[in-house]
Amino acid sequence: MSQEIAVIGSPEFTTGFRLAGVRKFENITPEEKSDELDDAVRSVARDQEVGIVVMHAEDLDYLSREPRSIVDTSVEPTFVTVGGDAGSSGLREQIKRAIGIDLMEED
């Protein structure tokens, strides 16, 4: 089954991806982020047609605990964050827990 890419974020963030053809998107203005970002993540995560979800790393700070754990651990769909240093912070924590060492430590 073919799936699509979805993007969640501010209109400035999503426009570029829409220019590349992404049609599933959730526009959330910076003022609405703390209220609506959680629901947007939940609804995109439930969508069977979405295989990859793109978010800005800074937006993760607006998420409450449960949607944040969806972003960090979900495999279908996979959440990919771009921008900011927090690129793979969830993954980094998981590596520390599973292997016991911080393998992503910057030199």
Next chain:
Amino acid sequence: MAKDVKPTRKNLMAIEDRIELSERGHDTLEQKRDGLIMEFMDILDEAQDVRSNLESDYDTAQKKINMARAMEGDVAVRGAAAALKEHPEITTESNNIMGVVVPQIESSKVKKSLGERGYGVLGTSARIDEAAEAYEELLESIILAAEVETAMKKMLTEIETTKRRVNALEFKLLPELKENQEFIEQKLEEQEREEIFRMKKIKDKKEAEEDELEAEAEREREAVSAD
């Protein structure tokens, strides 16, 4: 708990069998965990390269779209974005790494020619085309990152599970089984010592009785000979 097992020879044999099986399982799981960690290390190197490419592609795309916005205006960029007809699609196939099923993502219609994009060539400028192209490249990096990071997440989950199983065997099940084995062995030895002591007592008693009978027979013989 050691007190819960019946100290019988049959139980001891069953526990010895379980210890052997658990030790074999523990060794196998340890090897699986080490193998998974080695495979994970290879993926981690790849993931770090993919991640750095992704971030540089994102920066480039940001610069291009900001330029397009500045030159053409936000409305024109949004208008072009809304006109897109072809949509990128992904299909997932699976790959097996040491029993862990990891995805292999194939994409189509990510990179498009100018004609395929759907917005009019006359109404837009080269800045918008450049931004669209940069975002198409970014999407390709994102798809690659998604593939590698999903594989990492799945492998980490498997490593965690295997590690937990190894620890449960090493620090919970095996010590308990060994404690039970020791308890039964001690009890059986105690029973054996009691049995030997009892037999000795019976033997001593029997010998004393025989000595008494012999002494009595001797006395009787002496009495007869005296008469």
